[in-house]
Amino acid sequence: MKYLDRRNFIKKTTLSAAGLAAASILPISGHAQSSRETNAIYMGGFAAPKLETVKVAVIGVGARGPAHLKFAAALPGTEIVAICDLYEDLATKWASVVTEMGNGQRHQNIATYFGDENAWKLMLKEVNPDMVFIVTNWANHAPMAIEVMNSGAHAFVEVPLAISIEELWKIVDTSEKTRKHCMMMENVNYGRDELLFLNMCRQGVIGELLHSEAAYIHDLRTQMNEVERGTGSWRTYHYAKRNGNLYPTHGLGPVAQYMNLGRTEDTFKSLVSYSTPARGRALYAKENFPQDHKWNQLDFKGGDMNTSIIKTSLGRTIMVQWDETSPRPYSRLNLIQGTKGILAGFPTRVALEGGIEGITDSHHQWVQGEQLASLYEKYDHPLYKRLSSTTSESGHGGMDGMMVFRIIECLRNGLPLDQNVYEGCFWSAVSPLSERSVSSEGAPQAFPDFTRGNWKETDPLGIIT
Structure with missing residues (x-):
């Protein structure tokens, strides 16, 4: 055995420990803990004055x-x-x-x-x-x-x-x-399955909520054909310059509401994030545009797939993935795991401990497809039942119209909105936090508390009728 110099050993291990401690959770700069401005109010359950028109x-x-x-x-x-x-x-x-x-x-x-x-x-x-x-x-x-x-x-x-x-x-x-x-x-919060899962979670069907999985996996390379005007004309530059999860909220919004994050019982604590190499966008540009085209002059830095893990204050976990580049079917994952069962999307599936009466006899079998009819009948969200026929032609299966309907309904009746400003901030913060984590080899990043501690006083989103 080689001689181990004790002084060097102590020096190296001390430095390593200090480095690990420093990287455990990196704080975010800014006024994360500053006090609220004079005459400002907390907006968690805010209801604006009614507007007749x-x-x-x-x-x-x-x-x-x-x-x-x-x-x-x-x-x-x-x-x-x-x-x-x-x-x-x-x-x-x-x-x-x-x-x-x-x-x-x-x-x-x-x-x-x-x-x-x-x-x-x-x-x-x-x-x-x-x-x-x-x-x-x-x-x-x-x-x-x-x-x-x-x-x-x-x-x-x-x-x-x-x-x-x-x-x-x-x-x-x-x-x-x-x-x-x-x-x-966040229109996806008004999708039929998202509302169904929210209702089932609120009724305790899958027990205590422990883990969820969310994603926005959608091959949008063809947007690069919008060169001078349209979404691709500006979004392509984000793919080139930024490396992280650039579009987290479609998957994250619904599962965050299932878990009541930022409301009463739990909130966002920290995030780690990793990206794959960036390949797909450069290949698409090379195969579809002239060599001297501006897309072929970009150095695409954003990984094709980003995977982030969020840890909450209660220790629950959320996996959030983003990929708008790879050739694969669309998915938002939309999975929520509890102590008594699991709800999952794409395709919609349910498994409960002990099975579902008349369908399965254990949680080792998924209930899916036509087998879900009885669950929709029992647990379809009241909001979906009330508005689905009115909003069905509005886009994205009716979720767009349901969202706009609720916005106008809340403003006209002086009701709190279904999504408050802090939720939008927490969900959107995943992008810059993931970029910071990726650039620091996956070092954990602390979420700012946009509520300044008031999330504990904010009621969970109710089952709106």
Whole structure:
């Protein structure tokens, strides 16, 4: 045996221990524990004053905006007052469509703004809407939401809510100061199976909740064909420059609500994250664009698949995956494991300890397909039963319309929203935290507490009827 120098041994092991301790959970810079501003209020269960008629404006009518616009216009108690888009043809087209929907009685004289990247600011000053749909590129979400709230309107923002921790804190501070809603529009929370699972979790069907799995796995390489205009024209640069989970909320939002995270019993604590090598985007560019095309000049740094693990304050775990590049079927995973059983998606499956009466006799067999009929009959969410026929044609199986319906219903009746500003911040924070973890070889990252400890006072999302 080689001689081991005791002094060197002590020196090396001490340094290693210190390094491990330092890397155990890396704190996030910023005012994570700062006090709430004077006259600001906690927005966890906030209900804004009732609005008999909700004056609606929209920023962005490209890919997603028209669906929100049309469904809101069809609801009673709404008035579409303004549409803003960078492109004149889109703004004028959708103003015309909505005006015709009003049949000469509603949505008349819709103001249109276009042609300038700051036209939306003029819109806010001149129109004074009650609420604004923000359906633009990711980098604009936070600045627009903050300006909308400061102008006196509620902000409803496409996912993600923001792309940095600093922006998320600014959104929280602005919402609390202005007492205006800022809701990230996570439409997947209104899917039939997501509502079904929420109802089953609330009724204790699978016991104590321990673990969940969430994902957004969706091959979107063809968006790169939108070179000068459209989603791919700006989203491709995110894939090239950022390495982490860039789109976590479709999978995470529902399972976080199953687990009541950020509400009463538990909250987000830390995250670790790893990415695979980046291959698919560069290969797609090489195979589909000329060698001198701008996509072939990019150095794609974002791994094709990112896997992150979240640990909660109670020690529960959530696996969150993201892959918009690989050739594979769509999935959000949507899995929740409890002490008495498991609910899983894609395809929808259920297994309960001891089996399900009349179908299986143990948890070693999935109940799926036509076998699920009795479970849908017993546990379908009351909200789905009430609204499914009204919203079924609204997009994504009806979840888009159900979300917009609930937004308008809450504003008109002075009710708390189904998703508060802090949930949007927690779910969106996965992106910058995952990027930081990936860049530091998987070192754990601490979640900021956007509620400043008030999550313990926030009731779980109820089963809305």
